[in-house]
Amino acid sequence: xxxxxxxxxxxxxxASDGKVFTTYxxxxxxxxxxxxxxxxxxxxxxxxxxRRSFESGVWSRLTPAARAQKxxxxxxxxxxxxxxxxxxxxxxxxxxxxxxxxxxxxFGANMFKDLANYASFKFPWEEEIKAxxxxxxxxxxxxxxxxxxxxxxxxxxxFPMVMAFWxxxxxLIMGNSVVxxxxxxxxxxxxxxxxxxxxxxxxxxxxxxxxxxxxxLGNILCTHKEVDKISFTxxxxxxxxxxxxxSGTIKKVTLELGGKSANIVLDDADMEHAIACSAFGxxxxxxxxxxxxxxxxVQKKIYNEFVDKFxxxxxxxxxxxxxxxxxxxxxxxxxxxxxxxxxxVQVGKKEGAELITGGKPVQVEGIEGGCYYAPTVFxxxxxxxxxxxxxxxxxxxxxxxxxxxxxxxxxxxxxxxGLGGGVLSSNTARAERIARQVRxxxxxINNYHYFGSFCPFGGYKQSGVGRELSNVGLEExxxxxxxxxxxxxxxxxxxxxxATMSDNKSLKKYIINLPTxxxxxxxxxxxxxxxxxDLGGSRVLLMTxxxxxxxxxxxxxxxxxxxxxxxxxDNIPQDTDLETxxxxxxxxxxxxxxxxxxxxxxxxxxxxxxVCTTLKNGGCCNDNISWGRLTEPPVPHIVIPTTSGTxxxxxxxxxxxxxxxxxxxxxxxxxxxxxxxxxxxxxxMTLPPKMTAGTAMDAMTHAVEAxxxxxxxxxxxxQALHAIRLIKENLPIAVKDGKNETARxxxxxxxxxxxxxxxxxxxxxxxxMAHTVGMLYSVPHGYACGIMLPKVMRFNVDHATDKLAxxxxxxxxxxxxxxxxxxxxxxxxxxxxxxxxxxHPLALRDFGVxxxxxxxxxxxxxxxxxxxxxxxxxxxxxxxxxxxxxVY
Amino acid sequence: MSMITLSPSDCTTIKSxxxxxxxxxxxxxxxxxxxxxxxxxxxxxxxxxESDLIEEIEGLxxxxxxxxxxxxxxxxxxxxxxxxxxxxxxxxxxxWNEWQGFAAGKLRT
Ligand SMILES: NC(=O)c1ccc[n+]([C@@H]2O[C@H](COP(=O)([O-])OP(=O)(O)OC[C@H]3O[C@@H](n4cnc5c(N)ncnc54)[C@H](O)[C@@H]3O)[C@@H](O)[C@H]2O)c1
Numbered sequence: 001x002x003x004x005x006x007x008x009x010x011x012x013x014x015a016s017d018g019k020v021f022t023t024y025x026x027x028x029x030x031x032x033x034x035x036x037x038x039x040x041x042x043x044x045x046x047x048x049x050x051r052r053s054f055e056s057g058v059w060s061r062l063t064p065a066a067r068a069q070k071x072x073x074x075x076x077x078x079x080x081x082x083x084x085x086x087x088x089x090x091x092x093x094x095x096x097x098x099x100x101x102x103x104x105x106x107f108g109a110n111m112f113k114d115l116a117n118y119a120s121f122k123f124p125w126e127e128e129i130k131a132x133x134x135x136x137x138x139x140x141x142x143x144x145x146x147x148x149x150x151x152x153x154x155x156x157x158x159f160p161m162v163m164a165f166w167x168x169x170x171x172l173i174m175g176n177s178v179v180x181x182x183x184x185x186x187x188x189x190x191x192x193x194x195x196x197x198x199x200x201x202x203x204x205x206x207x208x209x210x211x212x213x214x215x216x217l218g219n220i221l222c223t224h225k226e227v228d229k230i231s232f233t234x235x236x237x238x239x240x241x242x243x244x245x246x247s248g249t250i251k252k253v254t255l256e257l258g259g260k261s262a263n264i265v266l267d268d269a270d271m272e273h274a275i276a277c278s279a280f281g282x283x284x285x286x287x288x289x290x291x292x293x294x295x296x297x298v299q300k301k302i303y304n305e306f307v308d309k310f311x312x313x314x315x316x317x318x319x320x321x322x323x324x325x326x327x328x329x330x331x332x333x334x335x336x337x338x339x340x341x342x343x344x345v346q347v348g349k350k351e352g353a354e355l356i357t358g359g360k361p362v363q364v365e366g367i368e369g370g371c372y373y374a375p376t377v378f379x380x381x382x383x384x385x386x387x388x389x390x391x392x393x394x395x396x397x398x399x400x401x402x403x404x405x406x407x408x409x410x411x412x413x414x415x416x417x418g419l420g421g422g423v424l425s426s427n428t429a430r431a432e433r434i435a436r437q438v439r440x441x442x443x444x445i446n447n448y449h450y451f452g453s454f455c456p457f458g459g460y461k462q463s464g465v466g467r468e469l470s471n472v473g474l475e476e477x478x479x480x481x482x483x484x485x486x487x488x489x490x491x492x493x494x495x496x497x498x499a500t501m502s503d504n505k506s507l508k509k510y511i512i513n514l515p516t517x518x519x520x521x522x523x524x525x526x527x528x529x530x531x532x533x534d535l536g537g538s539r540v541l542l543m544t545x546x547x548x549x550x551x552x553x554x555x556x557x558x559x560x561x562x563x564x565x566x567x568x569x570d571n572i573p574q575d576t577d578l579e580t581x582x583x584x585x586x587x588x589x590x591x592x593x594x595x596x597x598x599x600x601x602x603x604x605x606x607x608x609x610x611v612c613t614t615l616k617n618g619g620c621c622n623d624n625i626s627w628g629r630l631t632e633p634p635v636p637h638i639v640i641p642t643t644s645g646t647x648x649x650x651x652x653x654x655x656x657x658x659x660x661x662x663x664x665x666x667x668x669x670x671x672x673x674x675x676x677x678x679x680x681x682x683x684x685m686t687l688p689p690k691m692t693a694g695t696a697m698d699a700m701t702h703a704v705e706a707x708x709x710x711x712x713x714x715x716x717x718x719q720a721l722h723a724i725r726l727i728k729e730n731l732p733i734a735v736k737d738g739k740n741e742t743a744r745x746x747x748x749x750x751x752x753x754x755x756x757x758x759x760x761x762x763x764x765x766x767x768x769m770a771h772t773v774g775m776l777y778s779v780p781h782g783y784a785c786g787i788m789l790p791k792v793m794r795f796n797v798d799h800a801t802d803k804l805a806x807x808x809x810x811x812x813x814x815x816x817x818x819x820x821x822x823x824x825x826x827x828x829x830x831x832x833x834x835x836x837x838x839x840h841p842l843a844l845r846d847f848g849v850x851x852x853x854x855x856x857x858x859x860x861x862x863x864x865x866x867x868x869x870x871x872x873x874x875x876x877x878x879x880x881x882x883x884x885x886x887v888y
Numbered sequence: 889m890s891m892i893t894l895s896p897s898d899c900t901t902i903k904s905x906x907x908x909x910x911x912x913x914x915x916x917x918x919x920x921x922x923x924x925x926x927x928x929x930x931x932x933x934x935x936x937x938e939s940d941l942i943e944e945i946e947g948l949x950x951x952x953x954x955x956x957x958x959x960x961x962x963x964x965x966x967x968x969x970x971x972x973x974x975x976x977x978x979x980x981x982x983x984w985n986e987w988q989g990f991a992a993g994k995l996r997t
Contacts, residue, residue, distance in 0.1 A: 156925040183925070184986040214987040234987075237922035241991035258923010290924040336984055339959055340927040343919045391923040417923065463923070 002033040004187065006042055006211065007194035009049035010204025015212075016041045023187060026094040026331040027321045029369035035187050038212035043179070043220045046208035050150040050177035051226040053205030060147050060175045064120040071116035071173055073200040075109035078165075078193065085192055089161045090322045093186040094331045094371070095285060097323050100161070107451070108165040108193075114453035115474060116173045123474060129482075135627035135668065135865075136495035138487035138511065145478040147175030148252060149228035152221045154214070154242075155190060156234045157183035157333050158288040158393075164190040166468050167231050168197070168207060174477035176229075179208045181221060183234075185334055187211035214238065222246050229253070229477070233290075236462050243465075254466030254476050256290070256458055258391040259419030262412035263293030263448065264434060266405070266425035267301040273446065274424040275309050278397075281422060281448035283317055283375050286329050287395040288337070290463075291420030291441075293448055295381075295388055296399045297408050303401045307379050310399065311357050314375040319362055321370075331371040332394060338371045341394030345376060348387035353378040353398065383411050391417070405430070409437045418460030422448050441467070498710075505873060510713035513670050514756050516639075516650040520679035520749065522741060528560045528597060528638060531676045535636035537595025540564040541588045543608045544599045545572040551686040553642055557599045567591045575774055575781065576603045577657035578665075581610040581621035588615055588635075595636045598674075599683070601695065602646030602655070602781065605639050609654040609672050612637045621656060630669045637674040642683045644734075644747035645695025645782050647702055647755015649677035657775065664771050666865070673759070679752060681744035689735045692747075693838040696731045697786030699723060699751040700831065704789060704807055705764045706757035708800035709869040716760040717803075719753040724810040726750035728834060735838045765874060766792040768864035769883065772857045779847040786840050791886045792870075793828040795879070797821060799872035804828070844888050854884040891943045891957065892917075892950045893964035898976075899946050901967045902995065905974050906933055909997050914949035916940075917963055919956065919984065920993065926985040929960065929978040932996035960984055968992045 003020075005012040014020075019037040024030065038046070054060050059067065078085070085108075086101040095103075129141040153167030160182055168190075171178045182190040190209045197207040210217070218238070222230055222245035229252040232242050236257040246253045263281050265274045281293035298306045322330030332338050338361055345359045358376030373395055381388050381398035388398045402408045412421060418440035423431040428445065435443035441459045444450055451457065451469070458467035466476050486493040492507040499505060519527045532540055542565050544554040549570050558565050569584045588596070588611055596615075598608030612634035614624045639649040648654070654667040687695070703720040706712065727750045733743040769792070770784035779787075793804055804824030808815050811830040815823040835842060845851075858881035861867060867874050874880065894902075903913055911933045920930035931950075936942050940951040952963075961981030968975050975992035 158925055214985075215983070215989045218987065218990045234924050235922045235926045235928070236924070237928055237991045237993055238926065238987050256924070258921075260923075288925075336927070336959070339955070340919050340921060343956075344921070391921050393921055393923075393925065393927070 001031060004033055004035045004191045006036045006038050007191060007198075007207065007209040008042065008046045009208065010198060015039055016045070021184065023092055023185065025091045026333050026371040027091070027323070028367050032091050033188060035211050038210035038217060040216065040220050042210055042212070043217050044224070046179045046210050047150060047220075047224050047226050049205035050179050050208055053203055054147070054149050054177040058203040059172070059177065059206045062175070064123065064125060064175070067173060067175060068116035068120040070200065070202060071112045071169070074196060074202060075112040077196040077200050078104050078109045078112070081192060081196060085161060085189055087323070088192060089189045092188045093157060093160050094322050094333050096327050096330045098325055099285070103161050107162045108169070111165060111453040111469070112169045112173070115169060118454070118471065119173045119474060123471065130631040131629045133629060137493055139493065140485045140487070142483055144481045144483060145475075146481055148477060148479050149176060150226055151176045151178050151229040151231060151477065152227050153178055153180045154221065154230065154232040154234065155180060155182045157186040158285065158290070160186040161189035161193070163233055164193050168193060170468065170473055170477050172202070172206065174474055176477055177206045179210065179221065179227075181214070181217055182209065182211050184211060184213055218242070219245065222251070223248055225249050227251060232256070239464065252476075254458070254468070255464040256468060257462060257464045259290045259292070259417045259459065259463050260295060260389060260391050260415045261291055261293050261417070261420035261422075261440065262295045262297050262415075262438065263422040264408045264412060264424065265296060265298045265302070265306060266423065266427070266430065267299040268426045268430070269424040270426055271302070271305065271309065274306065275313050277422070277424060277446065277448050278310065279313050279317070282397040283314070283329055283395050284449055286332050286373065288333060288393050289449065290391070291449070293420065293422050294392065294397055295383070296397055297402050297411055298399055299408070300401050300403055307356065307399055311377055314357055314377050317375045319372050319374070320364055321367055329375065329395065332373055333371065335371055337394065338373055341373050341392055341396060344387055344390070344392040344394070345396060348378050348381075348385065348396075348398070351385045351387065353385055353387060354380040358395070383414050389415065405434055409434055412438045412440075416462045419463035420444070506710045506712070510711065510715070510760055512715055512760055514650060514673065514759060516673050517676045518650070518679060518752065519676065521745065522681060524678050525556060525560055525640065525680040525683065528557065528640070528678060529562060529564060531638050531678075532561070532564050532595050532597070535595055535638070535675055537636055538564060539566045539591060539593050540595045540597050541566065541584075541591060541593040542568045542597050542599065543572065543584060543604055543611070544568065544570045545604050546570055548600050548604070548642055553683055553686060554599055556683070557597065557640055561597060566593065572600065572604050572607050574603050575657055575778070576607040577659055578621045581607055581614060581656060584611045585614045585621065593635070595638070597638045597640065599640040599642060601641070601643035602648045605641065605646065605648040605674070606654040606656060608637060608639070609648070609674070610656055610667060613667065613669070613672060622658070625656070625665045625667055627666065627668045630671045633671050638676045638678065639674040640678045640680065640683055641748065641751070643687055643691065643695040644684055644744070644751040645698035647699060647751050647758065649674055649679075650752055650755045651759045655771070662775065664775050677752065679745070679748040681741045681748060684744050684748060685739050687738065689738060690839060691782075692734050692738065693731065693835070693840040694780055694782035694786065696727050696747055696751070696782070697789065697835065697840055698782035699754040700727050701766050701770070701785035701789045702754035702758040702763060703727070704793065705766055706754065706761040707807065708796060708803045708871045709762045709764050710871060711761045711869060712803065713761065716757040720757040721806060721810050723750040723754040723757065724807055728811050731834065731838055762869040763866050764792070764870035765795070765861075765867050765880070768861040768867040769857070769880065771864055772861040773844060773847070773849055776853065776857060776860065777847060777849045779844065779849065783841050783847070786835055787842060787844060787887050788883070790828040790831045791883045793831070794825060795883055796870065796872045797824050800824070844884070849888070851888060854881060854888065857884055891941060891962055892945065893962065894945050894950070895966075896946060898965060898967040899948050902931075903948050905995055905997070909933070911997060913947055914951070915995065917950065917952040917956065917978065920996070922993070926987055928987070928991070928993060929963065929980055929984055930993040930996060931965070931976060931978065
């Protein structure tokens, strides 16, 4: 008789205490081989060998491609040993030779090659995170997947060879070392696979196989600190205990446990196929398959016919010795299993189910002994019966009737398990509808027991956790590591660090990313068609608003676009909203637009920006409210601003009202910056004086705030300061004489520069407060900004003194001999003077804001994200309330 | 020789589980499958049948079918009921499977 030894650290060795056990052929009870029986000391040695091999890197640090080459050799060696593996497996586990002879190729060699190849060419070992989803900070982040370490694989007795292939193959392909504990009644195939590993030169310690008693070895395998992962296939009772034990050292666990799967036969199924498929689903390997369809649910209309035919089919199944190629169904694995199955048959009878065939052990002619059991059918089963709820793990099927598809789903789901299942029907759509509703890991339609290297397998509910095979199964054998490299090796690279642990809240880093091309000057509108061409567009949607249509401005643009313009969307309100963006997007989709030209103030430009990103990324506007998420440019966008205020023609931002939430939402994305801005002063000439003043004060607020936030820097300071000077000098002229082209162009330039400045340095409290009253009381944005600005400057005076003193200079205040603080305060006074001069409103009450609403406004403004950038930290809504009262 | 080993405190645990549910003071030792491969020994609230082998410990009747006794021999029962989960580990003279003693099962009521 053959003797098999343990395989530890690349050597075949006897158990340290010399223990040996015998393994038997369940088809005739004959002993097959003696096997060394591992004890705790052997398990310890195997775990430590696996750990050493893992840490040494001989396998774990090979490239996936190098490992794949070895796995291909391993696979070829398995193919070479096919017959030995097949016959040994059949004798050891009772599998029919017709199945075991295809196992080494189908479930071993092929799977090794498939998954090793996938791991070396397609598995995402390293993945760049293109958008981190952190709105505040920058850096490079990537994901690295690394092997876990020492993986224990505990294998059941029903498919010992297949399970050894799965657990060794996946673990090794992903760079791990393994300790395999085969089931004690079926230890041989795993040891032959270990031989194959040795022959092809898998490094010592990477594969270890230790047959032994689960009760004795389970504890050390599941609690040893050097074990990183346990992959167990077996009973739910043992799986539960393994999970508990693994929790002591927080090991990763995958469990593939029991099942009581429903195979649903619909009234439109092909009867012959339904019978054959359901019988295969139940009696394959004598029902000792965890995902077997042991509950056959049959639609009432065909129930009687099905039961009759199924009985005949079951009775025709040829039971015999497993090595005979004529055998349909071999023995159960052991006497204990025969007793277990028979016990359940007695339970079924007692519960009142109708035993229509089988239900007893069978003696096979010409063989003495053996563990054979007749294919057994219970009809009239209720799903509450134990034979419908507990996994019998033998050739016993329960047939249950059902009326409707919904009832079939309900019965299928009425189980603690969810491993497999099937639907038999000639209507695939109907079958798929059912398959989607059953809470289970695999559903086969018009098929059963179909596996593949790239098809994940595992369970819902008490059938387990995790998956085997496929990319999902391979993931289970890796750890995920994220590596972050700060873009700035400086504290200011981390907003939280500065905000929480530093007294100086200012962030010294800055990034200039202003990709918008600017065409400016008299007649620059004419460039629009060429820009469309350069951006690869040919179907342009012109976006504008009713005021601009009425003023004749939109028409000028449409004429310049000529044939490129395939549609005009002009239904944009002041302070745009999600619904408007969605309507415009729908129109753009219908017209198959490939370029957007927007002509208007901030409301139009922001709508267009949101349409561009929504068109590119799909869904509706609300799906595309993002802050640093975009990894690809949106649809090309050319902007022709008609107010000189928002700077939106160059900024990364779009501000969209969310009426349901009662807030303004921001899209803030570098990629949202329009491709081209055309600053043609003629486009702003029709803007009425009051609006000219209001929008210019928006630009002024951008400039002053960009100069004073916690993220200021010399480059944006330059733009901001010059913008302030241009506004101060040109606004009174443009208000007096709207047709003064020089003043208009200078204001447009100032607005664009202020937009660039705040894109780099952000805005702060005045904007938070303006957004709030804009949202809650529809105060036009520019006016709201202007009203807030001087008061917020005074609030910030001790936190931005130098900068505000510079503002005073730009505004033409004679600061000679003044202390800086006084100069800073003089800047605020000067702004108020300018506002009065140009007829800009000075109080919120002028816009119908109720005084009693100010308290709620202060809460709202405090929560506006831009308030975080204010130079003076805003400690409480009461401080904001105080400012609101001042401007009321 | 006794068929069952059960400590007085574990016996009390079983009796209190049964009485809390209004069940008679008697349990069957049975083979129970919990899915995929190994079935195990478990206990279920039941009433004895004529053919059963019965042992009574402090008012608790414990019984099993003679063929099962033939297969497993004497059985010791230990409660692991420290978390109120009503779970017991059953260990038999002739082990039913290789995982004997490893995991606990519920008293089926
Ligand atoms: N994206 C950004 O960077 C950014 C920056 C600041 C403000 N905003 C947003 O911009 C919006 C405000 O934009 P806005 O101040 O430019 O005003 P707007 O776009 O709301 O336009 C206001 C009104 O002026 C009219 N108008 C515009 N140009 C005209 C012209 N040349 N002749 C006659 N009428 C004209 C419009 O028809 C409209 O009725 C707000 O929603 C605000 O939140 C966005």
